[in-house]
Amino acid sequence: MKAWLLKDFGLHNLVFGEVPTPTPKPGELLIKVGAVSLNFRDKAIVDGIYAPETIPKPVIPVSDAAGVVIAVGDGVTRFKVGDRVNAHFYSRWIDGAPDANESAYSFGAPLPGGLAEYMIIHEESAVRAPGNLSDVEASTLPIAALTAWYSLMDVGHFKAGQTVLVQGTGGVSIFAIQIASAAGARVIVTSSNEKNLAKAKALGASEGINYTTHPQWEKKVLELTGGKGVDILLDVAGGNGLNQSVLATKVGGVIVQIGFLAGQTTALELMPVIFRQTTIRGVAVGHRTSFERMNAFLNEHKIRPVIEHVYGFQEAIQAYEHLARGPFGKVVINVADDASR
Ligand SMILES: NC(=O)c1ccc[n+]([C@@H]2O[C@H](COP(=O)([O-])OP(=O)(O)OC[C@H]3O[C@@H](n4cnc5c(N)ncnc54)[C@H](OP(=O)(O)O)[C@@H]3O)[C@@H](O)[C@H]2O)c1
Structure with missing residues (x-):
């Protein structure tokens, strides 16, 4: 699959290339990524100022993604092929108080992120995306919202x-x-x-x-x-x-x-x-149960994320540069051609 890889710190080390398409193991979903959105954290990771000792190199960056399930591993019950989901940032924090090591299981480093054609998400780490939002819009939710x-x-x-x-x-x-x-x-x-x-x-x-x-x-x-x-x-x-x-x-x-x-x-x-x-x-973002309650609220109140600009999959560098300029609203990368459906 095509993917952006952060090979070392510094935006010049964010490179476009090909990596093997992952296969879902038991309990996992294979997601065709529709869109990702950038957060302050993504830029801080590239700049090497976000817990640099915890960042694997290379890594597929960007934590916030929305897309569609295209294959499921054995034993998956929460989702089926065709469902639209969000990645849940602290992938193992489901409810209640956080464990001491939630950050070891966060997308976009240390776990592979969404700036690739496909992404693996465990079914417990996925949240149904709000039905009234496109992938471009839903991609803005996991951290900021x-x-x-x-x-x-x-x-x-x-x-x-x-x-x-x-x-x-x-x-x-x-x-x-x-x-x-x-x-x-x-x-x-x-x-x-x-x-x-x-x-x-x-x-x-x-x-x-x-x-x-x-x-x-x-x-x-x-x-x-x-x-x-x-x-x-x-x-x-x-x-x-x-x-x-x-x-x-x-x-x-x-x-x-x-x-x-x-x-x-x-x-x-x-x-x-x-x-x-x-x-x-x-606070450190939030747990999955809160994410699910939020998506219901966003649907009910017809809240649409404020997006300043949507970049193409090839324009990741420009998207990071835009984030650094301080946008009003989210900066999104449209990974799939049909992400605005
Ligand atoms: N704890 C968590 O779970 C969590 C989650 C997400 C983000 N964060 C952190 O929260 C902060 C904001 O994140 P973000 O993604 O919303 O950032 P962002 O989109 O980059 O927000 C930047 C905006 O904050 C305002 N700002 C900058 N300095 C300020 C100051 N001294 N006082 C008041 N406002 C100021 C500016 O708006 P104006 O130009 O309008 O003033 C600026 O455009 C970052 O430090 C980020 O790391 C933490």
């Missing part, structure tokens, strides 16, 4: 009428705006620029704060919430801004620590955390 959904619903225990703060307008945050507003939230979004704030409002955000012109954005959040702060804050920025997130979240509220765009370490002021009794909870 599930992280937003799991953070809001499974960690934040969101209830309709609550106020949610979403930082920036990246892949996770756009899904968070769409999901939270469809679920009945008042969504406050921060962004570096007015153009993105306007787009975020068109997707359902109630209010926007420009963190470039208002570096002390937490004060604006308090103004907008009668001095209380938000119920749930999805922190994708990390760094020392976590102190601002604590002040922008209500007493007894929840900060879901998702990202580290502004830094992987923080000098956290402990007294506000203690007096405000803030819960700060890290």
Whole structure:
């Protein structure tokens, strides 16, 4: 089969070639990949800054894929030939609390990813793709959408009428705006620029704060919430801004620590955390059961992923370069000719 292989770190080491088409073993599905979407993680892997010691070389990259089952191994019962599925990123995390080693079984390294004509997914690691979405659209769900959904619903225990703060307008945050507003939230979004704030409002955000012109954005959040702060804050920025997130979240509220765009370490002021009794909870994407609940919600609310650009299978390098420029919406690679069916 045709596949992209990351032979070493650096985008110049991502090369197009041929590898043997895999055969499904007992319990496995052979997927004809329709499309894949890129996440910050995929770029970080290529750049050699994402747990580099865990990345096999060569590896077929990209974790997020959608496609159709074309063959099944012995004993498969959850899916049949013709079903449309998503790869579930933490392939062995089905429900409940995560095991210590979930990341050893994630697609797009260490497990082979979806940037190839075909992909093996164990039937337990596949999720039925939403029926109302094309493969191009469904390919955007496994990391960005599930992280937003799991953070809001499974960690934040969101209830309709609550106020949610979403930082920036990246892949996770756009899904968070769409999901939270469809679920009945008042969504406050921060962004570096007015153009993105306007787009975020068109997707359902109630209010926007420009963190470039208002570096002390937490004060604006308090103004907008009668001095209380938000119920749930999805922190994708990390760094020392976590102190601002604590002040922008209500007493007894929840900060879901998702990202580290502004830094992987923080000098956290402990007294506000203690007096405000803030819960700060890290998340790593989510489990399969949450993914299944999310897909039902997306279908019910007719939520369509925001896609900035779809590249062809031969244009993977351009797709990675596009991701690095900071798109509004997902960057997708259409692996199969018929992926937009
Ligand atoms: N824990 C997990 O399971 C998980 C899952 C997915 C992603 N992540 C992490 O979450 C972060 C976001 O991922 P993503 O895929 O959504 O990234 P992305 O699509 O690359 O998002 C980048 C956007 O974030 C905004 N941003 C950048 N720096 C910011 C800052 N200091 N404060 C507020 N917003 C800022 C910018 O939007 P504006 O220009 O509009 O401000 C930028 O366009 C990354 O660190 C990623 O590694 C974690």
